[in-house]
Amino acid sequence: MALRHRPAAAWPPGRFFRGVSLAVLLAVLSAGLLRDSGRNAERATEPPLAQQLVHWQDAKHDWLMVVDPATRELVVYDATDGRPLERLGADDGLPDVQSIARQGSWLFVRGGRQPQMLWLKLPELRAVAVADR
Missing domain, CATH: 2.40.10.480 (Thrombin, subunit H)
Incomplete structure (x- = not known):
């Protein structure tokens, strides 16, 4: 008698798309945070406003x-x-x-x-x- 072993997928089909969408969401949020921190660094190096x-x-x-x-x-x-x-x-x-x-x-x-x-x-x-x- 031969045993058949079905290889299991790393991600079940239903969870695969949830995992990908979560990864994309995290990437977008990270990019937004990096962009905002870059703007704050630019503001910190700007000279103070001119005095009148x-x-x-x-x-x-x-x-x-x-x-x-x-x-x-x-x-x-x-x-x-x-x-x-x-x-x-x-x-x-x-x-x-x-x-x-x-x-x-x-x-x-x-x-x-x-x-x-x-x-x-x-x-x-x-x-x-x-x-x-």
Whole structure:
């Protein structure tokens, strides 16, 4: 008497399609997660948004420095009463001002058609260096 052994399929026919659909679903979800993590990494390396207003204060001065979007000039106001103190633009050697940022006693002015960084020493507001970017 001969025994017949029927080979069993690794996946029964009904479960095979369920397994494939589950694998496809997992692949799609994984791809979505990888894409989102890539976007978050790009956002983390982007520079911060440009500032249009900077507050600076020392023993003798309390200033608000603002980029005037219409004229692309740097306008300095007295922070205590709001009166304009000075307006700096192309006549003063500044490029078309796009954004400003402050660190310590330095004001960084970015602007111009060819991106350029100008460093102004506070409180003198005189240009110290120009760096092309």
